Amino acid sequence: MPEPVISLDSVSKEFPTDPPVRALSDVSLxxxxxxxxxxxxxxxxxxxxxxxxxxxxxxxxxxxxxxxGIETTELRDGERTKLRGSRIxxxxxxxxxxxxxxxxxxxxxxxxxxxxxxxxxxKGRRDRALRALxxxxxxxxxxxxxxxxxxxxxxxxxxxxxxxxxxxxxxxxEPTGNLDSRNTDAVLDLFDDLRDQGxxxxxxxxxxxxxxxxxxxxxxxxxxxxxx
Amino acid sequence: MHLRDLLNEAMAGMLARPVRTAxxxxxxxxxxxxxxxxxxxxxxxxxxxVGRFDELTATTITVEVPDDGKAVIEWDAIxxxxxxxxxxxxxxxxxxKQSANLSVRSSKLVDPTRVxxxxxxxxxxxxxxxxxxxxxxxxxxxxxxxxxxxxxxxxVVGEQAAKMLGxxxxxxxxxxxxxxxxxxxxxxxxxxxxxxNLSTAVMVPPTIGRQFGLKDVTRVLINTxxxxxxxxxxxxxxxxxPGNESLLQVISPQSPTRARDGVQNDVNxxxxxxxxxxxxxxxxxxxxxxxxxVMERVTEIGLRRSLGAARRHIAAQFLxxxxxxxxTGGVIGASFGVVAIVAVSAAKQWTPVLDLRLAVVAxxxxxxVGLLAGLYPSLRAARMExxxxxx
Numbered sequence: 001m002p003e004p005v006i007s008l009d010s011v012s013k014e015f016p017t018d019p020p021v022r023a024l025s026d027v028s029l030x031x032x033x034x035x036x037x038x039x040x041x042x043x044x045x046x047x048x049x050x051x052x053x054x055x056x057x058x059x060x061x062x063x064x065x066x067x068x069g070i071e072t073t074e075l076r077d078g079e080r081t082k083l084r085g086s087r088i089x090x091x092x093x094x095x096x097x098x099x100x101x102x103x104x105x106x107x108x109x110x111x112x113x114x115x116x117x118x119x120x121x122x123k124g125r126r127d128r129a130l131r132a133l134x135x136x137x138x139x140x141x142x143x144x145x146x147x148x149x150x151x152x153x154x155x156x157x158x159x160x161x162x163x164x165x166x167x168x169x170x171x172x173x174e175p176t177g178n179l180d181s182r183n184t185d186a187v188l189d190l191f192d193d194l195r196d197q198g199x200x201x202x203x204x205x206x207x208x209x210x211x212x213x214x215x216x217x218x219x220x221x222x223x224x225x226x227x228x
Numbered sequence: 229m230h231l232r233d234l235l236n237e238a239m240a241g242m243l244a245r246p247v248r249t250a251x252x253x254x255x256x257x258x259x260x261x262x263x264x265x266x267x268x269x270x271x272x273x274x275x276x277x278v279g280r281f282d283e284l285t286a287t288t289i290t291v292e293v294p295d296d297g298k299a300v301i302e303w304d305a306i307x308x309x310x311x312x313x314x315x316x317x318x319x320x321x322x323x324x325k326q327s328a329n330l331s332v333r334s335s336k337l338v339d340p341t342r343v344x345x346x347x348x349x350x351x352x353x354x355x356x357x358x359x360x361x362x363x364x365x366x367x368x369x370x371x372x373x374x375x376x377x378x379x380x381x382x383x384v385v386g387e388q389a390a391k392m393l394g395x396x397x398x399x400x401x402x403x404x405x406x407x408x409x410x411x412x413x414x415x416x417x418x419x420x421x422x423x424x425n426l427s428t429a430v431m432v433p434p435t436i437g438r439q440f441g442l443k444d445v446t447r448v449l450i451n452t453x454x455x456x457x458x459x460x461x462x463x464x465x466x467x468x469x470p471g472n473e474s475l476l477q478v479i480s481p482q483s484p485t486r487a488r489d490g491v492q493n494d495v496n497x498x499x500x501x502x503x504x505x506x507x508x509x510x511x512x513x514x515x516x517x518x519x520x521x522v523m524e525r526v527t528e529i530g531l532r533r534s535l536g537a538a539r540r541h542i543a544a545q546f547l548x549x550x551x552x553x554x555x556t557g558g559v560i561g562a563s564f565g566v567v568a569i570v571a572v573s574a575a576k577q578w579t580p581v582l583d584l585r586l587a588v589v590a591x592x593x594x595x596x597v598g599l600l601a602g603l604y605p606s607l608r609a610a611r612m613e614x615x616x617x618x619x
Binding site for chain 2: 052055057058077081082084085086088090092094096098099100105109110113122
């Protein structure tokens with residue numbers, strides 16, 4: 001059996017507000033390589049907190065989280081940042097493309113902070129970005145500024161950025177939230193292709209159309225995770 | 229993170245909002261321009277003041293021979309000094325305590341009614357004396373090498389001495405008696421700008437001076453071109469008396485550099501304060517705009533953190549952006565400053581004085597201002613939690 005990409009064991013997250021808020025409660029979750037998982041739930045259910053924990057943007061209060069077999073809860077801030085940069089590709093609802101940089105430059109940005117981005121790695125960076133853009137079908141838009149792209153194209157550019165460097169996990173937060181139905185379909189088709197190529201995808205969504213395309217669904221309600 | 233990547237990201241950040249960056253640099257531009265103009269104009273004007281008002285004192289050197297007899301300057305050593313680059317004229321003078329009180333009397337033929345017995349100073353001088361004292365002949369001529377060679381018994385009297393002796397015209401070759409011997413007066417020297425006491429003296433050729441005990445040179449008068457006095461003051465003793473140079477006493481003018489520094493200090497302090505105030509204002513401007521930029525770019529910071537940027541990468545990028553902004557302001561300010569100095573100098577027909585070090589120090593000062601101004605905003609950016617930044 002291959003090692004799971006994500007292994008959450010009894011993870012809880014509490015925020016020290018008054019009164020304290022328990023956003024995640026005893027969550028356990030295994031995601032294997034090439035899984036396509038949708039995490040669904042109403043707003044305020046703990047979806048975003050779970051995404052932040054999975055993306056190493058936030059630390060759980062208790063429990064353990066293994067990413068590619070690496071225990072992450074004991075890691076220092078800098079080590080978690082390195083792991084995040086090298087193993088996780090993020091796709092956000094509002095794309096987060098830098099408006100004054102070309103599509104290719106936005107994609108290349110993914111390699112800038114990679115640990116040991118030495119001369120050797122700088123070389124060929126643009127070629128790698130062009131290949132990533134080719135994978136998402138944006139070869140004809142490489143030198144465009146993001147403002148001149150359609151919503152679907154922007155999201156595909158953001159996906160190309162997430163694919164740079166071959167991450168273990170594509171973590172998507174409401175990836176179609178700002179897209180019309182035609183562009184939504186295009187992005188979901190792309191996710192299908194990427195999964196078929198062996199990429200592990202976790203999508204957080206409240207849209208049934210998106211969750212319906214995933215191979216596996218979990219529902220989170222009041223911080224409690226239930227497999228559907 | 230590669231240094232070139234960091235530089236690329238910082239440059240891209242700066243150029244993303246070119247108008248804002250240009251306005252932000254304005255404060256530094258003003259501050260650095262003021263500083264460069266202040267230092268440059270003060271140096272230029274200072275130099276000009278020295279040149280205009282102090283030309284006489286800044287170009288005269290007197291070398292005195294101590295009367296202990298240890299050092300000797302030969303009369304023909306004057307030629308060695310005159311050859312030095314920067315020396316315009318030089319003359320040797322011999323004068324002793326005895327020669328300062330000699331009885332001089334004009335011939336009764338000049339004016340039989342007048343009492344013409346005077347106690348005057350007699351000095352021996354080389355033929356170049358009129359030029360060395362910047363004087364001119366009121367009547368007649370000064371003695372020359374020919375008089376010396378022939379050992380002619382001739383004298384030149386100072387303008388005041390001539391009046392005291394009742395000599396007004398030289399037709400008829402009036403004579404004066406120094407002691408018992410008679411000498412023909414061939415000229416009256418006046419309008420001296422230095423050594424004005426020679427106006428009441430009787431000047432004799434060195435060959436005649438020996439008769440009054442004026443054997444050795446006691447004083448050498450040197451005039452230099454503007455700016456050469458310091459150098460000549462160091463070189464002259466060696467040229468005059470090789471081997472005894474340290475025994476000679478050189479009286480040189482106050483160094484022009486010191487005079488100029490004095491002028492500069494007065495002008496500078498006020499304008500330097502103005503320049504520094506402008507720089508502080510510029511720094512506050514950069515700090516403010518960088519802080520606003522950090523707040524505006526919160527999601528960008530979050531994105532970079534999600535892509536693997538460590539806190540130090542975020543801090544370094546914003547710090548470099550503000551430093552580059554300051555550096556740009558410094559470069560532009562230094563350029564404006566230099567242009568202003570040259571323009572003012574051209575308008576006033578002055579020689580612009582530009583310290584080359586300013587061309588390096590001024591932009592650096594701008595960069596340091598930017599660096600300091602960016603410290604707080606950069607730390608704010610680095611402290612941001614990625615979760616909060618992406619929310």
